[in-house]
Amino acid sequence: MPWDTGDTMLNTHKPTGLRRLLFAVAMTIPLACFAQDDLVWNPLDADNAVYLELQEGTVVIQLNPVFAPKTVLHFKQLIADQFYMGTSFYRVIDGFVAQAGDGSDIDGSEAAAPLKAEFEIDWPLKPADEEKAKDWTPMSWTPVQSSDLFAAYTGFIDGFPAARDDDKAGKVWLTHCPGTVAMARNDDPDSGATDFYIVIGQAPRYLDRNLTVFGRVVWGMDVVQRIKRGPALKNGIIEADLERTWIKQVRLASALDQAQRLDIYVADTNSPGFLQMLKDRRERSQKFFHYRPPEVLDVCQVPVPARLEKSYLPR
Amino acid sequence: MPWDTGDTMLNTHKPTGLRRLLFAVAMTIPLACFAQDDLVWNPLDADNAVYLELQEGTVVIQLNPVFAPKTVLHFKQLIADQFYMGTSFYRVIDGFVAQAGDGSDIDGSEAAAPLKAEFEIDWPLKPADEEKAKDWTPMSWTPVQSSDLFAAYTGFIDGFPAARDDDKAGKVWLTHCPGTVAMARNDDPDSGATDFYIVIGQAPRYLDRNLTVFGRVVWGMDVVQRIKRGPALKNGIIEADLERTWIKQVRLASALDQAQRLDIYVADTNSPGFLQMLKDRRERSQKFFHYRPPEVLDVCQVPVPARLEKSYLPR
Numbered sequence: 234m235p236w237d238t239g240d241t242m243l244n245t246h247k248p249t250g251l252r253r254l255l256f257a258v259a260m261t262i263p264l265a266c267f268a269q270d271d272l273v274w275n276p277l278d279a280d281n282a283v284y285l286e287l288q289e290g291t292v293v294i295q296l297n298p299v300f301a302p303k304t305v306l307h308f309k310q311l312i313a314d315q316f317y318m319g320t321s322f323y324r325v326i327d328g329f330v331a332q333a334g335d336g337s338d339i340d341g342s343e344a345a346a347p348l349k350a351e352f353e354i355d356w357p358l359k360p361a362d363e364e365k366a367k368d369w370t371p372m373s374w375t376p377v378q379s380s381d382l383f384a385a386y387t388g389f390i391d392g393f394p395a396a397r398d399d400d401k402a403g404k405v406w407l408t409h410c411p412g413t414v415a416m417a418r419n420d421d422p423d424s425g426a427t428d429f430y431i432v433i434g435q436a437p438r439y440l441d442r443n444l445t446v447f448g449r450v451v452w453g454m455d456v457v458q459r460i461k462r463g464p465a466l467k468n469g470i471i472e473a474d475l476e477r478t479w480i481k482q483v484r485l486a487s488a489l490d491q492a493q494r495l496d497i498y499v500a501d502t503n504s505p506g507f508l509q510m511l512k513d514r515r516e517r518s519q520k521f522f523h524y525r526p527p528e529v530l531d532v533c534q535v536p537v538p539a540r541l542e543k544s545y546l547p548r
Numbered sequence: 549m550p551w552d553t554g555d556t557m558l559n560t561h562k563p564t565g566l567r568r569l570l571f572a573v574a575m576t577i578p579l580a581c582f583a584q585d586d587l588v589w590n591p592l593d594a595d596n597a598v599y600l601e602l603q604e605g606t607v608v609i610q611l612n613p614v615f616a617p618k619t620v621l622h623f624k625q626l627i628a629d630q631f632y633m634g635t636s637f638y639r640v641i642d643g644f645v646a647q648a649g650d651g652s653d654i655d656g657s658e659a660a661a662p663l664k665a666e667f668e669i670d671w672p673l674k675p676a677d678e679e680k681a682k683d684w685t686p687m688s689w690t691p692v693q694s695s696d697l698f699a700a701y702t703g704f705i706d707g708f709p710a711a712r713d714d715d716k717a718g719k720v721w722l723t724h725c726p727g728t729v730a731m732a733r734n735d736d737p738d739s740g741a742t743d744f745y746i747v748i749g750q751a752p753r754y755l756d757r758n759l760t761v762f763g764r765v766v767w768g769m770d771v772v773q774r775i776k777r778g779p780a781l782k783n784g785i786i787e788a789d790l791e792r793t794w795i796k797q798v799r800l801a802s803a804l805d806q807a808q809r810l811d812i813y814v815a816d817t818n819s820p821g822f823l824q825m826l827k828d829r830r831e832r833s834q835k836f837f838h839y840r841p842p843e844v845l846d847v848c849q850v851p852v853p854a855r856l857e858k859s860y861l862p863r
Contacts, residue, residue, distance in 0.1 A: 257638055257650045258785060260732045260743040262759060324576060327770045328726055328851060332576065352839065382697045382844050411643055411750050417575045422838040428575040433773075435726050435751060435849040439832060439841040444577060455642045458748075458773040466855060468576065517754060523737040524667065526754040529697050534750040536643060540781060 263521050271506030272538065274498035275392075277451065281305070282486035283312065284495075285453075287460070287478055292453035293486075293497060294414050297393055299372075300407050301351040301447035304416055304425070308447060311427060312483050321477040322460050326469035328434030331460045332417055333480060334427045350422040351445045353406035356397065372405075375502045377511065377532045383438040384408075387532035389502035393449060394532045396441060407446035410436045410533035412457070414448035431457055436533035451539050452497050496542040511535065578836050586821030587853065589813035590707075592766065596620070597801035598627065599810075600768075602775070602793055607768035608801075608812055609729050612708055614687075615722050616666040616762035619731055619740070623762060626742060627798050636792040637775050641784035643749030646775045647732055648795060649742045665737040666760045668721035671712065687720075690817045692826065692847045698753040699723075702847035704817035708764060709847045711756060722761035725751045725848035727772070729763035746772055751848035766854050767812050811857040826850065 281296040298305040311317060317334055324332040360366045374397075375389040384396035387408065394413075397405045407413070413432040416425035425445055450457060460478040463469035471477045486494050500507055514535065515528050596611040613620040626632060632649055639647040675681045689712075690704040699711035702723065709728075712720045722728070728747040731740035740760060765772060775793040778784035786792045801809050815822055829850065830843050 257743070258783065259734050260650070260741075261639055261647065261783065262645065262732055262745065262755060327773065330577065335575070350838070378697075382693075382846060383842055417577055419574055420834075420836050426575075430577065435846065437849060438846065439829075440577060441841065442839040443837055443841070455777040458642065462770040465851065466853065514754075519735075521735050522758055523665070524757040526756065526758070527698055531697060531750065531753065534752060536780065538781065 263519055271504065271509060273501035273504035273506065274540065275501050277486065277497050277499065279486040279494070282451075282497075283308075283448070284482070284484045284486060284489070286481040286483070287456060288481065289459040289478065290453060290456035291495065292456050293451050293495060294448045295392070295451045295499070296448045297407065297446070299390075300354060300393075301445050304348055304351050304445045304447040307348055308429070309485060312485055313488075316427060317480050317483040319479065321471075321474070321479045323463075323471055323477055324430075324469045325433075325460055325462045325471065325478075326465050327462045329432075329437060329465075329469070330430040331433050331457065331478075332428060332430040332469075334417075334429050346426065347421070347423050348416065348425040348445070350418075350425070351447070352422070352442045353404045356399070356402050356405050358402055373503050375507065375511070376400075377535060378530050381532065383441060387530075389507075389532070389535075389537070392451075392499055392502050392537055394535070396532070404442075406442050407449075408436065408532060409438055409440045409444075409446065410449075412450035412454055413446055414450065415440075415444045415446040418444065433457060433460070436531075438533075451499050451537075452495065452541065498540050498542060500538040502537060507537075578834055586819065586824060588816035588819035588821065589855065590816050592801065592812050592814065594802040594809070595800065597766075597812075598623075598763070599797070599799045599801060599804070601796040601798070602771060603796065604774040604793065605768060605771035606810065607771050608766050608810060609763045610707070610766045610814070611763045612722065612761070614705075615669060615708075616760050619663055619666050619760050619762040622663055623744070624800060627800055628803075631742060632795050632798040634794065636786075636789070636794045638778075638786055638792055639745075639784045640748075640775055640777045640786065640793075641780050642777045644747075644752060644780075644784070645745040646748050646772065646793075647743060647745040647784075649732075649744050661741065662736070662738050663731060663740040663760070665733075665740070666762070667737070667757045668719045671714070671717050671720050673717055688818050690822065690826070691715075692850065693845050696847065698756060702845075704822075704847070704850075704852070707766075707814055707817050707852055709850070711847070719757075721757050722764075723751065723847060724753055724755045724759075724761065725764075727765035727769055728761055729765065730755075730759045730761040733759065748772060748775070751846075753848075766814050766852075767810065767856065813855050813857060815853040817852060822852075 277295060283294040285292040296305045320334050322331045322333040323335055357372050359369055373391055377387045379386050381387045386397040386400050388395055394408045394410045395405055396408050397403055409432055411432050415430060417428035417430050418425040461476060463471040515530050517526050592610055598609040600607040611620045635649055637646045637648040638650055672687050674684055688706055692702045694701050696702045701712040701715050703710055709723045709725045710720055711723050712718055724747055726747050732743035732745050733740040776791060778786040830845050832841050
């Protein structure tokens with residue numbers, strides 16, 4: 234059976250019909266039931282939304298200035314300096330990370346100045362002092378799992394997967410999940426500079442509290458997954474320039490005209506619809522489940538729904 | 549700065565040099581240290597290796613006839629019948645699964661006959677009867693984690709990630725990890741027929757013991773990750789034929805001439821090198837680790853190394 238033309242391709246086996254599609258949907262393992270109506274959708278803050286443009290398409294990263302204020306400022310400065318334009322993903326290991334932003338030949342420049350680690354923060358407790366308490370805003374926490382394999386507690390903080398070592402105080406940090414964006418570094422915790430990575434595989438949670446997570450991909454993970462891989466047994470390093478995926482541009486949404494932006498909305502992880510989705514995913518009460526799975530949730534396996542209202546950019 | 553030609557691309561920012569590459573490697577978060585020398589490498593059994601050929605490249609799937617004997621036979625028959633040739637990945641959700649093999653318009657044919665579920669097996673205990681004990685071979689078990697979030701025990705069985713509810717007897721099953729290949733079904737546990745899926749994101753372990761896992765991708769996960777996605781909010785269904793990734797061919801390695809095969813070796817998960825790798829990944833004693841992570845392992849986050857000795861097929 235030939236496989237030459239689009240026309241042949243569409244007719245080799247069998248036609249697409251409505252009946253076929255309906256059957257196919259029935260043959261489908263369940264992803265999630267969630268009451269979409271109860272979801273609150275938040276637009277992205279244009280001052281903390283980054284457009285990473287690759288040959289393969291546009292990736293949108295939401296920055297997190299609460300957990301990594303200095304790193305976010307530094308990253309924005311690098312973007313403003315057009316530092317990443319024309320750099321590449323030079324280390325890409327399938328199932329692990331895609332790493333870009335090599336700054337090795339600009340040591341001495343401001344960009345290469347090492348960054349202080351921002352691995353975790355103290356849970357922000359209400360100050361005892363009444364004056365100070367006035368400026369205090371509580372941190373939101375949508376609990377997902379206690380006694381998670383890697384942490385005492387996991388949950389969401391305004392859309393970001395996170396973990397804690399105490400549910401009242403203690404430390405809190407952003408977790409390494411698929412789509413997590415963090416700064417690479419040397420052995421010195423304070424050695425991050427320009428190299429960053431995106432997690433593209435099963436959550437490497439052992440990196441939590443060891444690297445500065447400063448953002449997450451909210452749109453275009455399919456584009457990220459098309460980044461060219463290096464050889465896993467050679468630490469993912471891609472030596473030949475032509476075999477790498479190159480960065481065309483990195484821009485902050487607020488630096489673009491409204492008409493150039495993607496109109497993306499992300500589900501509010503504090504909203505009733507999201508809480509219901511968590512409950513449904515934990516209970517799995519659909520009759521599909523012949524064996525009822527344990528009532529646990531992996532914080533990295535809970536999708537935070539996102540939607541694109543309008544697209545002005547070509548994808 | 550223009551981004552028009554390959555030549556421009558390579559010169560926009562800075563040249564590639566050895567020094568740059570060395571620095572880049574140093575800036576690198578650690579994947580794994582393993583004593584590659586102590587790894588035993590096994591060739592794939594040609595009777596249980598499947599070549600799934602997509603426009604994007606070749607994917608190699610290792611079948612598991614121990615856990616899913618009937619499903620494997622059925623799948624091989626479908627391959628021999630060229631059933632999958634010219635079918636498509638019609639339901640693809642980034643971070644979840646890529647599903648293909650719709651058989652809705654061939655109901656009544658042998659291929660569409662529903663398959664008995666093969667969700668789990670009894671741990672094979674040595675028979676008390678001496679005669680029967682002669683034919684018995686113990687099952688290998690490389691322990692990874694006890695008190696895993698989703699199961700009492702996780703480990704590897706001859707290269708496949710697996711879980712158990714008892715470390716002496718009980719049930720044992722193959723887990724849903726990135727690269728896991730399983731049969732889709734309806735609500736009826738015995739309704740699988742031709743539709744299969746490949747896990748492409750964070751392990752959906754809640755599907756364990758609910759679907760028949762019958763293989764895993766051992767080569768070409770980067771190709772799988774290039775499969776075109778559908779809209780997550782529409783259950784990943786891709787309605788337009790031209791927006792789907794189509795299957796050119798599916799063939800069993802043993803049906804190919806030696807010269808057409810990929811010479812792939814997979815690390816033996818019973819070998820000393822692999823045990824050492826598990827230990828290293830659990831302990832994380834490198835000085836990179838400022839914060840020492842908990843000594844736990846996610847069975848789906850342990851890569852089983854594979855290597856390609858020779859390639860005769862274009863990739």
